[in-house]
Amino acid sequence: MKTKLPVTKNERLDATIIDLTYQGMGVAKIEDYPLFISGALPGEEVKIHVMKVGKKFGYAKVIKWYKKSPERVEVTGQEYTQTGIAPLQHLSYAGQLAFKKKQVVNLLQKSHMEHIEVADVLGMDKPYNYRNKAQVPAREYEGELTTGFFRRNSHTFIPLEDSLIQAEKINEIIQKVTAVLRKYHVAPYDEQAHTGVIRNIMVRWGFYSKEAMVVLVTRTKRIPQKAEIVAEIKEACPEVVSIVQNINAAQTNVIMGERNIILAGKEAIKDTLNGLTFEISANSFYQVNPLQTEKLYQKVVEYAGLTGKETVIDAYCGIGTISLNLAQAAKKVYGVEVVPEAIEDAKKNAKLNKLDNVVFEVGKAETKMAEWQSQGMKPDVIVVDPPRKGLDEQFINSAVETAPNKIVYVSCNPATLVRDIQRFEELGYQVTQPILPVDQFPQTPHVECVALLTKK
Numbered sequence: 001m002k003t004k005l006p007v008t009k010n011e012r013l014d015a016t017i018i019d020l021t022y023q024g025m026g027v028a029k030i031e032d033y034p035l036f037i038s039g040a041l042p043g044e045e046v047k048i049h050v051m052k053v054g055k056k057f058g059y060a061k062v063i064k065w066y067k068k069s070p071e072r073v074e075v076t077g078q079e080y081t082q083t084g085i086a087p088l089q090h091l092s093y094a095g096q097l098a099f100k101k102k103q104v105v106n107l108l109q110k111s112h113m114e115h116i117e118v119a120d121v122l123g124m125d126k127p128y129n130y131r132n133k134a135q136v137p138a139r140e141y142e143g144e145l146t147t148g149f150f151r152r153n154s155h156t157f158i159p160l161e162d163s164l165i166q167a168e169k170i171n172e173i174i175q176k177v178t179a180v181l182r183k184y185h186v187a188p189y190d191e192q193a194h195t196g197v198i199r200n201i202m203v204r205w206g207f208y209s210k211e212a213m214v215v216l217v218t219r220t221k222r223i224p225q226k227a228e229i230v231a232e233i234k235e236a237c238p239e240v241v242s243i244v245q246n247i248n249a250a251q252t253n254v255i256m257g258e259r260n261i262i263l264a265g266k267e268a269i270k271d272t273l274n275g276l277t278f279e280i281s282a283n284s285f286y287q288v289n290p291l292q293t294e295k296l297y298q299k300v301v302e303y304a305g306l307t308g309k310e311t312v313i314d315a316y317c318g319i320g321t322i323s324l325n326l327a328q329a330a331k332k333v334y335g336v337e338v339v340p341e342a343i344e345d346a347k348k349n350a351k352l353n354k355l356d357n358v359v360f361e362v363g364k365a366e367t368k369m370a371e372w373q374s375q376g377m378k379p380d381v382i383v384v385d386p387p388r389k390g391l392d393e394q395f396i397n398s399a400v401e402t403a404p405n406k407i408v409y410v411s412c413n414p415a416t417l418v419r420d421i422q423r424f425e426e427l428g429y430q431v432t433q434p435i436l437p438v439d440q441f442p443q444t445p446h447v448e449c450v451a452l453l454t455k456k
């Protein structure tokens with residue numbers, strides 16, 4: 001039997017926005033049935049058009065505002081919302097920071113962990129043009145190779161430059177590379193037909209080093225007139241010290257393929273964080289907001305409370321950025337990371353910074369942690385920085401078995417952070433400092449946090 005929903009598709013009705021989802025959409029409830037409404041803010045009174053109704057929730061769009069939020073700021077570039085580059089740009093920066101803190105507070109409440117405090121979000125003075133990396137699709141648009149973004153949850157290509165959140169230099173380089181590719185009539189990728197050469201242009205920019213890397217992600221190994229193209233990119237962009245071809249022949253949404261060919265210059269660029277130098281190669285993870293990353297890592301070091309005598313594990317270490325920040329004040333640091341190229345970078349980085357008290361190993365953190373535990377390793381501090389899905393059960397169990405005094409948890413997803421803290425609490429740890437959210441992603445709903453757990 002079908003239960004009757006309180007709204008129907010294409011219906012128009014008045015609503016009050018009561019909340020924002022973690023994706024930054026406004027929420028209205030019609031007789032307890034939630035409707036998600038892009039671009040609407042809490043406290044706003046609106047007329048909406050119902051677009052889609054599902055069993056448990058639906059989607060609507062605003063057709064008229066009766067009352068706007070005092071936190072609303074007017075924006076001109078609607079495409080930045082449509083493409084998901086800056087889904088929160090219409091909310092004041094103070095409003096964004098309050099929203100991010102509230103998300104963490106709400107998640108703790110839902111799990112009955114109100115005893116854990118959350119600090120105010122550490123924000124940026126200028127919350128724009130902070131990204132050091134862009135990877136933009138190249139497609140045919142009005143007969144020419146054009147870079148842009150896809151409309152959220154769709155394959156609709158929108159020609160666009162992001163001059164809002166990525167570094168200005170990156171824009172400049174993308175435009176120059178695009179001009180060279182056009183000049184040589186390099187065919188852009190066609191998703192439907194799976195033809196063409198250039199799929200994506202990736203640019204990385206060292207905020208401190210002023211070195212740039214260009215990665216041409218191609219479907220084919222062959223790039224017609226490759227030598228001329230590479231020479232012209234070098235000529236046009238003197239900051240580019242590394243040009244890499246990444247081949248991705250698969251019919252997939254995944255951007256990068258497995259194979260890299262160095263077309264010119266070095267295989268990695270350098271950048272600096274907290275005075276340490278890092279080599280970053282094409283496939284390695286590197287935090288996208290360098291200014292905020294420095295603050296985040298300083299907090300990790302502070303929470304670790306090192307005196308020079310400690311053994312430390314840095315799990316999910318990437319290119320060893322946190323590991324080396326810790327190594328300066330620890331006896332020994334062990335880093336583990338699943339991407340082999342990142343570990344190669346990490347080893348080079350230890351040498352580059354003359355830190356010889358660090359060991360880096362390739363592997364899954366959960367497997368390596370179990371191995372270290374069975375070998376009887378006794379770390380004083382364990383730092384973790386997992387991807388969105390959080391920590392594996394096996395990792396948590398092995399980590400707790402080794403009985404570190406402190407666990408410092410860096411998280412890019414507060415939902416899994418709260419879940420994992422709950423497990424650690426059951427196993428004899430407690431949160432001894434307020435959870436600190438650090439705004440790594442202004443204008444977007446993403447929340448990064450650092451938490452300190454101490455053995456009871």
Ligand code: SAH
Pocket residue numbers: 285286287315316317318319320321322336337338339342363364365366385386387
């Ligand atoms: N701490 C680093 C990297 C954090 S991002 C920094 O601040 O730069 C998370 C990292 O975890 C990525 O480098 C990713 O490749 C790695 N990773 C993902 N799953 C993993 C797993 N199961 N075991 C070890 N590393 C993993």
